[in-house]
Structure formats: C-alpha cells, structure tokens
Amino acid sequence: MKPADQLSLFIRQGLQAGHSPETLRSALEDAGWTGAEVDTALAGWSDSGLGVPVPRPRASVPVREAVVHALLFLALVAVTWHLTSLGFRLIEIWVPDDTAGHRAGWAGSSMRWSMATLIVLAPLFLWLHLHAERAATGTDGLRRAPMRARIGALGLFLAALVLLGDAVAVVYAALSGDLTGQFLAKATLVAVVALLVLSYFRRFLDTG
Structure with a gap:
C-alpha cells in the first residue's frame, strides 16, 4: 500500500472512530509524517458530523x-x-x-x-x-x-x-x-x- 493510501485509510478510520482532525494530525506528526503530507491526506476527507467521514473530490483526469x-x-x-x-x-x-x-x-x-x-x-x-x-x-x-x-x-x-x-x-x-x-x-x-x-x-x- 502506498504511503498516501495508508494515510488516507488511517484518517478515514480515525474520523469514523470519532477522533477530531486535530487529534489525528498530532498523532501523525508525532509518528514522523510531515505537515504537508498530513494536510494533503486530511484534505481528502470532511468531518461533517454525520458520524462517517465524507470523501472530498480528488483531482483526477480521464x-x-x-x-x-x-x-x-x-x-x-x-x-x-x-x-x-x-x-x-x-x-x-x-x-x-x-x-x-x-x-x-x-x-x-x-x-x-x-x-x-x-x-x-x-x-x-x-x-x-x-x-x-x-x-x-x-x-x-x-x-x-x-x-x-x-x-x-x-x-x-x-x-x-x-x-x-x-x-x-x-x-x-x-x-x-x-x-x-x-x-x-x-x-x-x-x-x-x-x-x-x-x-x-x-x-x-x-x-x-
């Protein structure tokens, strides 16, 4: 699994477990991830209060x-x-x-x-x-x-x-x-x- 995919999966699971983006950011930075990597991964998900993380559209092209x-x-x-x-x-x-x-x-x-x-x-x-x-x-x-x-x-x-x-x-x-x-x-x-x-x-x- 690519590092970006690992980050995305961790953030999705963390948001599903009820952790705030700030808590996840702190944990990831303590583990050695850079701020830019964490920002990019967090930008892929939205904590909208529905109880499940909502994916944001990712840049892609056919x-x-x-x-x-x-x-x-x-x-x-x-x-x-x-x-x-x-x-x-x-x-x-x-x-x-x-x-x-x-x-x-x-x-x-x-x-x-x-x-x-x-x-x-x-x-x-x-x-x-x-x-x-x-x-x-x-x-x-x-x-x-x-x-x-x-x-x-x-x-x-x-x-x-x-x-x-x-x-x-x-x-x-x-x-x-x-x-x-x-x-x-x-x-x-x-x-x-x-x-x-x-x-x-x-x-x-x-x-x-």
Missing part, C-alpha cells in the same frame, strides 16, 4: 482528457516553432543582413515546410484548445486535474527558458558587436512568442 492535453501541448510546440521559423525567414527578406550568407533555396523550402505545418496543426491546436477549455469550464474536477497543472507548469518552464536564452543571446551579440537589425528583430519575435506562451499556460494553473 485518460481521454490526458491524451487531449498532451496533444494540445505538442501541437502548440509545433505551431510556435514553425511560426517562429516562418517569422525568421520573413525577417531575413524584409530586414536583409549583408553579413549573412545567401540561402534562398534553403529558406524557400523552410518557409514551405513551416506553412504546411501551420496549415495542418494550427486548426488542430485550436480545436484541442476549445475542447480542453469546454471540459475544464464544465467540470471542476478536470480543472483541478494534475495533468492540466503539470502541462501548464512545463509550458511555463520552457517558455521562461526561451526568454532567458533569448536575453542571453541579445547580450552576447551586443558584446561581440553582432547586434544587427535582423538579429534584433528575430530576438524580439522570439520574446513575443515566448510571452504569449507564458500567458497561455498560466491559465492551466488556475484551479479556481
């Missing part, structure tokens, strides 16, 4: 919704990657850099690949987003789901890493004298996309 959120994350990664790549190619056209080599053939192929990916995955991402939001709005349990929170935290972490890396690249280019207009435009695009991703995934941590 397998189908876990798959939807995983696909949503991957689709967003692909969309942002190819959107940024397409933006880079357009910046190279609109803000030419004489110090960069000529890569017209490769750039054209890259743009076509990015556009094809966006045409397919952007509608898929939009559909997955609407589906996930409808499910989360209509089901409090899904909004509390660990899968949703984990994906939100991962998205925030990766977006923050991109922002930090972008800032480091700009400072390095400035120090080395390579801070061209094209480079600055690309860095700005990366920062804007990363900030949009940060804003998007913040919603995933809202359990209200």
Whole structure:
C-alpha cells in the first residue's frame, strides 16, 4: 500500500472512530509524517458530523482528457516553432543582413515546410484548445486535474527558458558587436512568442 493510501485509510478510520482532525494530525506528526503530507491526506476527507467521514473530490483526469492535453501541448510546440521559423525567414527578406550568407533555396523550402505545418496543426491546436477549455469550464474536477497543472507548469518552464536564452543571446551579440537589425528583430519575435506562451499556460494553473 502506498504511503498516501495508508494515510488516507488511517484518517478515514480515525474520523469514523470519532477522533477530531486535530487529534489525528498530532498523532501523525508525532509518528514522523510531515505537515504537508498530513494536510494533503486530511484534505481528502470532511468531518461533517454525520458520524462517517465524507470523501472530498480528488483531482483526477480521464485518460481521454490526458491524451487531449498532451496533444494540445505538442501541437502548440509545433505551431510556435514553425511560426517562429516562418517569422525568421520573413525577417531575413524584409530586414536583409549583408553579413549573412545567401540561402534562398534553403529558406524557400523552410518557409514551405513551416506553412504546411501551420496549415495542418494550427486548426488542430485550436480545436484541442476549445475542447480542453469546454471540459475544464464544465467540470471542476478536470480543472483541478494534475495533468492540466503539470502541462501548464512545463509550458511555463520552457517558455521562461526561451526568454532567458533569448536575453542571453541579445547580450552576447551586443558584446561581440553582432547586434544587427535582423538579429534584433528575430530576438524580439522570439520574446513575443515566448510571452504569449507564458500567458497561455498560466491559465492551466488556475484551479479556481
């Protein structure tokens, strides 16, 4: 039996025996359980005065919704990657850099690949987003789901890493004298996309 299950069973039996949550907390902490572990276990039960402990809803998510959120994350990664790549190619056209080599053939192929990916995955991402939001709005349990929170935290972490890396690249280019207009435009695009991703995934941590 997992430690969390042991705690849950002990608290249920303790509440059934008429012990108060404070008494159970003291006994568990004296036995070596941490305050966070005890708080989590006690939060799973309600002593409503009925003579039996009432279970509170636990954060959970159906397998189908876990798959939807995983696909949503991957689709967003692909969309942002190819959107940024397409933006880079357009910046190279609109803000030419004489110090960069000529890569017209490769750039054209890259743009076509990015556009094809966006045409397919952007509608898929939009559909997955609407589906996930409808499910989360209509089901409090899904909004509390660990899968949703984990994906939100991962998205925030990766977006923050991109922002930090972008800032480091700009400072390095400035120090080395390579801070061209094209480079600055690309860095700005990366920062804007990363900030949009940060804003998007913040919603995933809202359990209200």
